[in-house]
Amino acid sequence: MCAPSSKKAAKLTTIGTSVGDASSSSSAILANNAYNDSTRPSNEETKHFKAVTSTHSDHVRNTGNDLYWFLGPALICYLLGTPIYPIYAIGIARIISTRLTLTLHYLFVDKDNYLNKLPQKQLEREGDDYMVGTILHMYAQIPLQVLFPAMFFSDPSVIGVSAYRAFWAHVFLVEPLYYAAHRWLHVPEVMKRMHGFHHLSISTLPSTSLVQNFHEHFVYIAVFGPAFFAPFLIYWEMHWSIIGAYLVLFDLINAYGHMNIKYRHPIFTSKYSPFQYLFYTPEFHLGHHAYFRANYALFMPIWDHMFGTWRAYKKTDTDRLLPAKQQDFVFIGHNAGLAHFMSCPEWDVYAPYGPFRTFKYLPYSVEFLFCNLVGFICRIFTTCYTCSRYLINEKLIGRVICICRTPIDYINPKRYPAVNRDIVKLIERQYKAHGTKCFGLGNLNKMKQVNDGGQLISDMVKADPFLKDKGIRVWTGDTMTAASVYHQLIELPGFDTLESIFFVGANGKIGNAVCKQLLADKPNLKITIYSLSHTLDHPNVTYTSDLGDLLNHKVVVLGKQLSLRKYAKALAPARGASTKKSELTPYKCRLILDYTVPFTPIDLTGFANIEHHQIAVLETSPNTSNFLKGHFDIGFGLEQHQIYPCHAGCIINTVYERDTDEVGEICVKDMMTMWKRGEELGLRNKDLKWP
Numbered sequence: 001m002c003a004p005s006s007k008k009a010a011k012l013t014t015i016g017t018s019v020g021d022a023s024s025s026s027s028a029i030l031a032n033n034a035y036n037d038s039t040r041p042s043n044e045e046t047k048h049f050k051a052v053t054s055t056h057s058d059h060v061r062n063t064g065n066d067l068y069w070f071l072g073p074a075l076i077c078y079l080l081g082t083p084i085y086p087i088y089a090i091g092i093a094r095i096i097s098t099r100l101t102l103t104l105h106y107l108f109v110d111k112d113n114y115l116n117k118l119p120q121k122q123l124e125r126e127g128d129d130y131m132v133g134t135i136l137h138m139y140a141q142i143p144l145q146v147l148f149p150a151m152f153f154s155d156p157s158v159i160g161v162s163a164y165r166a167f168w169a170h171v172f173l174v175e176p177l178y179y180a181a182h183r184w185l186h187v188p189e190v191m192k193r194m195h196g197f198h199h200l201s202i203s204t205l206p207s208t209s210l211v212q213n214f215h216e217h218f219v220y221i222a223v224f225g226p227a228f229f230a231p232f233l234i235y236w237e238m239h240w241s242i243i244g245a246y247l248v249l250f251d252l253i254n255a256y257g258h259m260n261i262k263y264r265h266p267i268f269t270s271k272y273s274p275f276q277y278l279f280y281t282p283e284f285h286l287g288h289h290a291y292f293r294a295n296y297a298l299f300m301p302i303w304d305h306m307f308g309t310w311r312a313y314k315k316t317d318t319d320r321l322l323p324a325k326q327q328d329f330v331f332i333g334h335n336a337g338l339a340h341f342m343s344c345p346e347w348d349v350y351a352p353y354g355p356f357r358t359f360k361y362l363p364y365s366v367e368f369l370f371c372n373l374v375g376f377i378c379r380i381f382t383t384c385y386t387c388s389r390y391l392i393n394e395k396l397i398g399r400v401i402c403i404c405r406t407p408i409d410y411i412n413p414k415r416y417p418a419v420n421r422d423i424v425k426l427i428e429r430q431y432k433a434h435g436t437k438c439f440g441l442g443n444l445n446k447m448k449q450v451n452d453g454g455q456l457i458s459d460m461v462k463a464d465p466f467l468k469d470k471g472i473r474v475w476t477g478d479t480m481t482a483a484s485v486y487h488q489l490i491e492l493p494g495f496d497t498l499e500s501i502f503f504v505g506a507n508g509k510i511g512n513a514v515c516k517q518l519l520a521d522k523p524n525l526k527i528t529i530y531s532l533s534h535t536l537d538h539p540n541v542t543y544t545s546d547l548g549d550l551l552n553h554k555v556v557v558l559g560k561q562l563s564l565r566k567y568a569k570a571l572a573p574a575r576g577a578s579t580k581k582s583e584l585t586p587y588k589c590r591l592i593l594d595y596t597v598p599f600t601p602i603d604l605t606g607f608a609n610i611e612h613h614q615i616a617v618l619e620t621s622p623n624t625s626n627f628l629k630g631h632f633d634i635g636f637g638l639e640q641h642q643i644y645p646c647h648a649g650c651i652i653n654t655v656y657e658r659d660t661d662e663v664g665e666i667c668v669k670d671m672m673t674m675w676k677r678g679e680e681l682g683l684r685n686k687d688l689k690w691p
Contacts, residue, residue, distance in 0.1 A: 061128045061129060061132075063128050066131070066135075069135055070091075070135055070138075072139070073087050073088070073091075073138045073139060073141075073142060074088070076139075076142055077142060077145075080142065080146055082142065082145045082146050082149075083145065083152075083153070086141070086145070086152055086240035086243075086244070087138050087141050087142065087145075088138075089240075089244060090137075090138070090141070090240070090243065090244035090247060090248075091134055091135070091137070091138045093244060093248050094134045094247060094248055094251055095131060095134060097248050097251060097252060098130070098131075098134075098206075098207055098210065098251060098255070101206045101207070101252065101255050102205065102206055102207055102349045103346055103347070103349070105205070105206050105255075105259055105260075105349075106345050106346060106349050107346060109259060109260055109261055110205075110260065110345075110349075111345075111387075111388045111389075111631070112321075112324065112388065112389050113260065113317065113318060113321065113630075114321070114388075114389060114390050114391045114629050114630025114631065115317040115318070115320060115321065115391075115629065115630070116203055116260050116317055117629070117630060117631060118203055118205065119640070120353045120354075120639065120640035122200070122201055122203075123349070123350050123352075123353065124350070125200070125211070126201065126205065126207060126208060126211045126350065127348075127350030127351070129210075129211045129212075130207040130208075130210045130211050130350075131210070132210075132212075132214065132217065133210050133212060133217045133220070134210070136214075136217050136221075137217075137221070137247070140221055148232065150232070150236055150237060150238070151228070151229070151232045151238045151243075152238070152239065152240040152243065153239075153240065154237040154238055154239050155237075156239065156241075158237045158238070158239060159239045159241060159242060162228075162231065162237065162238050162239050162242045163242050163245070165231035165234075165235070166227050166228050166231060166238075166242055166243075166246050169226055169227045169228070169230045169231050170227045170246075171300070173226040173227065173230055174223065174224055174226060174227050174298070175297070175298055175299065175300045175303065176303060177223045177226065178223050178224075178297070178298040179296055179297050179298065179303040179304075179307075181219055181220075181223050182296040182297075182298075183296055183309075185216070185219070186292065186293060186296070193213070193215075194212075194213040194215055194216040194219070195212075195213065195216060196213075197211070197212065197213040197216070198211055198212050198213070198216070199289065199292065201289070202289060202290075203260065204258040204259075204260065204286065204289060205258065205349065206255035206256070206258050206259050207255065207258075208258045209251070209254040209255050209257065209258045210251070210254075210255075224250065227246055228242065228243050228246060253299055254298075254299075256282060257280060257282055257284070257285035257286075257299070258282070258285060258286075259282045260282070260286070260315065260317075261282050261315075262282075262283060262314075262315055262318065263281045263282060263283075264281070264283075268280075268281050269281075276301065277300070277301055277302035277305055278300055278301075278302060279299060279300065279301075280297065280299055280300070280301050282315075283313050283314060283315050284297075284301055284313070286313060286315055287311055287312070287313025290313055291311055291313070293309070294309050294310065294311035295309065295310060295311060295313070296309055322391070322395075322397055325433075325434060326397045326434070327389070327397050327398075327399055327430065327433075327434035327435075327436045328392070328396040328397050328398065328436065328438060328654060329392065329396065329397070329398040329399070329436065329438040329439070329440070329650065329651060329654040330398070330399055330400075330401050330426075330427075330430050330436050330438070330439050330440070331398065331399070331400045331401070331439075331440040331442055331647055331650060331651075332401060332402070332403065332423055332426060332427075332439060332440065332441055332442055332445055333387070333400055333401070333402040333403075333442040333443065333445070334402055334403050334405045334406070334409075334410075334442070334443065334444060334445060335371055335374075335375060335402065335404075335405065335406045335407070336356075336407065336443065336597075336598055337356075337364075337367055337368065337371055337406070337407055337598075338362070338367045338370060338371055339356035339357045339358065339598070339637075340356065340598075340635065341371070341374070342356075342357050343356060343357070343634075343635050343636075343637065344635050345388075345631075345634055345635065352631075352633075352634035352635050353633070353634065353638065353639055353640050354637070354639065355599065355637055356598050356599075356637040358600075368406065368407045368408050368411075369408070371406040371407060371408070372406050372407075372408040372409075374406070375404050375405060375406040375409070378404040379404045382404065383403060383404055383422050383425060383426065384401050384402060384403045384404060384422070384426050384429075385401070385402045385404065386399065386401050387399065387400040387401060387402060387631075387634075387635070388400065388630065388631035388632075388634060389630065389631075390628060390629060390630030390631055390632040391628070391629040391630050392627070392628060392651055392654065392655060393626070393627055393655050393681070394626055394629075396654060396655065398632065398651060398654070400442075400632075401426060401430070403419070403422045403423060403426060403445070404422075405419055405422065407444075410444040410447060410450060413449070416449070416450045416451070419445070419450060419451075420450065420451050420456060420457060420460065423441070423445060423451075423457055424457065424460050424461060424464060424467075427439055427461060427467065427472060427474075428464070428466060428467055431467065431470055431472065437470065437471050437472050437473060438473050438475070438650070438653070438654045439472065439473065439474050439475070439650075440474075440475050440476070440477055440646070440647065440649075440650030440651075440653075441454050441457065441474065441475070441476050441477075442646065442647065443597055443646075446476040446478070446646075446663075448508070448509070452663075452664060453476060453478070453509055453663055453664050453665065454474055454475075454476045454661075454662075454663035454664065455663045455664040457474050457663070458474045458661045458663045461474060473653070473658065473659070473660070473661055474661045474662075474663055475649070475650045475653050475658070475661065475662040475663070476646060476649075476650075476662055476663055477645065477646030477647060477648065477649030477650040477653075477662070478509060478510055478513075478646055478649070478662070478666055479513075479649055479662060479666050479667065479670045479671055479674045480645040480646060480648055480649025480652065480674045480675070480678060481510050481595070481616055481644070481645040481646045481649065482509075482510045482513040482514050482517075482666050482668075482671050483645070483671040483672065483674050483675040483678075484595075484615070484616045484617075484618060484645040484675075484685055485510065485514050485557070485559070485593075485595050485615060485616050486513075486514050486517050486518065486671060487675060487685060488593065488615045488616065488685050488688065489501075489514070489518065489555075489557070489593070490518075490521070490522075491685070492555070492591075492688070495555075496522075498525065498554060498555060499524075499525070499526060500525065500526040500527065500528060500553050500554075501518075501525065501526075501527055501528070501553055501554075501555045501556070501557060502527075502528045502530065502549065502550045502552070502553035502555070502556045502557070502589075503515065503527055503528065503529050503530070503556075503557045503559070504529075504530045504547075504550075504556070504557065504558045504559060504560050504562065505557075505558060505559025505560030505596075506527065506529040506530075506531065506535075506536065506557075506559065507529070507531050507533060507535045507536075508559055508560060509664075509665050509666050510559055510595070510666065511557075511559040511560075512535065512536065512665075512666070513665075513666040513668050513671065514557075514559075515527055515529075515536055515541070516536075516668050517668055517671060519538055519540060519541070520668075523540075524540075525540060526540045526541075526542070527540060527541050527542075528541075528542050528543075528544055528549060528553060529541060529542070529543050529544070530543075530544055530545070530546075530547055530549070530550070531543055531545075532545055546570075547562070547566055547567070547569075547570035548569075548570040548571070548573065550570065550589060550592075551570075551571070551574055551587035551588065551589045552587065552588055552589070553588060553589060554588050554589060554590050554591065555590070555591050555593065556589060556591070556592045556593065557592075557593050557594075557595075558592060558593065558594040558595070558596055559595055559596065560596065561596045561600070564600065564602065564603065567602045567603070568603060571602075571604075571607065574586055574587045574607070575605070575606040575607065576606035587609075589607075589609075589610050590609055590610060590611070591610070591611055591613070592610060592611070592612040592613070593613055593615045593688075594612060594613065594614055594615065595614070595615050595616035597636075597637075597644065598637045599614040599637060613688055613689075614686075615685070615686075615688065616644065616645055616685075617638060617642050617643075617644065617645075617685070617686040618642065618643050618644070618645050618648050618678070618683045618684065618685060618686065619641055619642050619643075619683070619684055619685070619686050619687075620641055620642075620643065620681075620682050620683050620684075621641060621682065622641065624682055625681065625682025627681040627682045627683070628643070628651070632647070642686060643683075645678075648678060648683055649662075649674055649678075650662075652674065652677050652678055652681065655681070656677060
């Protein structure tokens with residue numbers, strides 16, 4: 001249906017000033033959403049931090065050899081003849097406990113808190129560094145085992161008493177030592193050299209507690225070591241299990257202090273309660289990250305009370321969240337393969353952004369069969385998985401929910417009815433639970449072969465005895481995708497003088513709509529379509545079954561995923577024909593624009609003149625628009641603050657209260673309307689960097 005109707009226009013809220021990147025800008029510290037007027041640090045309190053960012057903000061650590069560093073202690077222990085198992089038992093236990101803590105924190109704290117979104121730069125930095133301390137401690141344990149074997153291998157009968165001694169050593173030695181060392185680390189010059197790296201994280205994750213400058217780890221070895229080294233020097237007995245338990249427990253309690261939660265039970269907040277002085281809450285240490293020169297203590301705030309550095313702090317962002325039950329829009333996704341699993345923040349909170357990881361040595365058939373098994377097991381317990389929620393235009397709540405379906409379900413036609421039933425069941429459950437009426441179909445959930453581009457889902461909803469009169473709306477968002485592809489093409493430098501383009505996937509509804517719009521606006525443009533079936537009847541359109549013909553066109557558009565082997569075969573005759581961009585080549589192709597999802601790079605080795613770029617990706621900046629807030633952009637193979645236009649198109653329909661379905665074929669006339677609405681809401685195509 002053309003001319004999407006809406007009950008009212010959307011109102012856009014804009015931000016007048018930019019606050020910068022929270023991981024590298026002191027201005028962001030003052031604008032961080034966790035502060036309110038009473039807890040916001042002053043300029044005087046934060047001025048010393050400005051010198052730190054220039055030292056550490058460009059830090060990049062090479063992680064390519066991390067596995068070798070992790071395996072290194074095994075070789076050293078073998079050469080020195082000291083036992084390996086205590087080192088790896090402690091190290092692996094610490095890694096597992098850290099990853100488990102991150103997963104639970106995301107599931108129960110960060111997933112639905114759209115006001116606490118960490119910058120991609122911070123996630124990448126912390127992801128590179130959070131295990132450095134654990135691996136370094138594994139190496140530090142080796143000489144101690146060699147020099148003081150009784151410190152690790154005393155009789156197991158001393159385990160109980162050793163735990164008792166380590167506890168009191170921590171209370172009376174580690175706590176005051178840490179307070180003093182922490183005060184020293186905040187001396188401006190020391191802060192600049194070391195501790196400032198940790199304080200680049202204003203908003204924190206549990207594992208932020210482990211992210212330190214490399215040299216600072218040695219300071220902490222000296223500070224925390226007395227917990228078990230002092231009792232050993234007194235009694236000459238200790239056990240490695242107590243050392244391991246201490247380090248794991250220490251990591252967990254330290255992670256607790258970096259969690260974005262409020263725990264305000266009077267037992268910890270009343271000035272008459274001893275626990276206010278003996279054990280901290282997350283807000284105590286988050287206050288340290290906010291003020292920098294307060295709340296230095298490790299786990300026992302009594303030291304700050306004694307030396308006058310204690311300061312109250314309250315985290316306020318969760319007070320401004322919309323009700324947990326509110327859910328105005330649902331985008332229905334599915335699993336896209338093993339790489340998709342690996343990018344889920346529930347598995348790896350550091351990997352939700354950036355291109356999907358590739359498994360070049362794992363055949364797709366094996367990958368898909370594994371995912372199919374996982375999907376089958378998941379469907380025994382549930383039919384869908386609820387992902388993060390986000391804020392739309394300051395008043396609506398959107399959420400991504402994935403049905404438990406994997407690529408094989410979209411390859412095997414016998415499974416299509418089950419996929420469609422799962423989608424309709426999800427719609428019914430979400431309406432019953434939240435009153436949600438607006439639904440978008442993501443990626444293969446709207447595939448023509450599965451449900452005729454969403455048309456079958458729309459028909460099933462209208463025929464369902466429960467849903468038929470509930471005002472449910474089903475959208476594909478493909479109109480916005482077609483608009484994005486069209487504008488990406490016409491905005492290319494020199495496109496007006498371009499004679500022809502080569503199009504793979506032009507018979508699909510998106511490609512068809514783009515071609516129709518191009519032919520209407522560019523009457524001299526010729527389009528060569530790679531397909532055996534002819535769907536566009538136009539004098540400027542020709543068809544070919546030779547994929548190698550793409551080399552005869554300067555611009556190639558890919559809208560359908562083909563086997564990488566097909567591209568390799570098509571490109572083989574000209575591969576290596578030119579290695580310098582200044583040389584003349586026997587082919588015309590210079591640019592391949594790809595809007596398939598997920599984006600899979602083509603091997604262009606030997607084609608220095610050809611560039612392959614992903615298009616149909618929209619960007620929205622939190623510095624200029626409040627249209628979207630939260631985790632609307634994770635797990636899709638995109639960078640932060642990016643969104644696929646089909647997802648964005650469904651959100652736009654929600655904002656403008658579209659009262660018709662958007663399924664089946666694309667109405668070309670609607671493309672410009674949708675694009676204009678997107679621009680009004682602060683959306684734009686990702687910049688295409690092409691010389």
